[in-house]
Amino acid sequence: MTTIDSRYEGALRCHSSHGPSGSVLETDAPTDNQGKGERFSPTDLVATALSTCILTILGIVAERHDWPLQGATARVQKTMGSEAPRRIALLEVWISLPAGLSEQQRDVLQRAGESCPVKLSLEGAVPIRLHWG
Known part of the structure; x- marks a missing residue:
């Protein structure tokens, strides 16, 4: 705790x-x-938590397999709803993996990133779109 x-x-x-x-x-x-x-803002921290959680999970998997992940990035865009009550309407994340990873490595990393705890916690409450590159 x-x-x-x-x-x-x-x-x-x-x-x-x-x-x-x-x-x-x-x-x-x-x-x-x-x-x-x-x-x-507090809602910025929610968006930041999502992008950094994805990168952290990718890092755990990459270190476990001794895969190079330095330089991976995630850019998150938070869209707030326009109607009351005020809430996050969409979190969209663009994840860029470093060159040199095989297609198999990329697939393993993507599956891991899709299951980050922040994403799993928000699903159903906030629409989330992940874009992998």
Whole structure:
């Protein structure tokens, strides 16, 4: 179990601390929702969690097989719904694997990425599209 402590700082900003490591991050409301947009928004963190989870799972599989994965990237685009209640309407992720991987390696990595815990947790609540390249 992991504990994260969060505190409201005022001006629509929050400060969070990751219990095990002590790492901290701050969030800000986005400009389209009364904030300054000077930090990741909470929904930005959901999008970031998806893309970094996919890359992390790919890294675990690649390290297990001693496959080169350095340089793999994921770009996530978050689309917010326009109707109330305010919510994420779509998360779309473009994953780029490094050149030099075989088709079989790419298939194994893609299957692994499709089963990342964040994606599995969000499925059914948020539409997700993954694009592999």
